[in-house]
Amino acid sequence: MKWQKLLALGMAAIMTAAFVTGCGGGADKTNNADKTKKIVVGLDDNFPPMGFKNESNEIVGFDIDLAKEASKRLGREVEFKAIDWSSKEAELKSGRVDILWNGLDITEKRKENMLFSDPYMDNRQIIFVKKGNKDITDEASMAGKVIGTQSASSAEEYMDSNSFFKEKVKEVKKYSDFVSAFMDLENGRIDAVVGDEITGRYYMSKHADSLDVVDVAVGPVSTFGIGFAKDNQQLRDDVQKVLNEMKADGTMAKISEKWFGKDITKK
Known part of the structure; x- marks a missing residue:
């Protein structure tokens, strides 16, 4: 009979542990609150x-x-x-x-x-060019050009889904961040950057002598x-x-x- 009592105690301990673990799991799920x-x-x-x-x-x-x-x-x-x-x-x-x-x-x-x-x-996606560039005036004028943008950005999503950028644009070059794209634009490695107006205008305020903005929305306006x-x-x-x-x-x-x-x- 002793072994039966020990077995019963063991089963009770397992059930208690399972109950506590279950409650703990529920607490983790409500941790966000x-x-x-x-x-x-x-x-x-x-x-x-x-x-x-x-x-x-x-x-x-x-x-x-x-x-x-x-x-x-x-x-x-x-x-x-x-x-x-x-x-x-x-x-x-x-x-x-x-x-x-x-x-x-x-x-x-x-x-x-x-x-x-x-x-x-x-937030709009607009076009940024090097100071003095008169060739790019809107989306259509980017045909044959090398365009930069940030990976995983809304501009990238739009260009990836738009046949014009796949078929007419020479290359869409993707960067880990917009600052790197703007630096390449200033150095003449790319022809334009398509990116967030807010970010671009802030960067431009620090580099007004080297960059211009083409005040035309590319793709839908987002929020x-x-x-x-x-x-x-x-x-x-x-x-x-x-x-x-x-x-x-x-x-x-x-x-x-x-x-x-x-x-x-x-x-």
């Missing part, structure tokens, strides 16, 4: 003025200021984590980052894999939003609530004026 947990923001840290490293190697930018203010209002710490932007959805899905907040265009394709905040800024994992509805709602407050009290407008000279956020 933990309002004391640090928020990890994934970003491309070479995307001025949205998020980039300054001369002191600190990550700064428009989106950085927004995220800091939002985290402060939520009473949570924030960590900014530089990631490979082309792998951003995998980083979000794996839980290595909680949020993608870095001039992220809202697209139907991306909505399949993540939740978005409400749009907070419009920026903040990306969250599909199972992270609570965090999405919490962040949206404080963003709404920041719009209403003028904080978002002030941050925009700091980086762009005027309020260009969506009302």
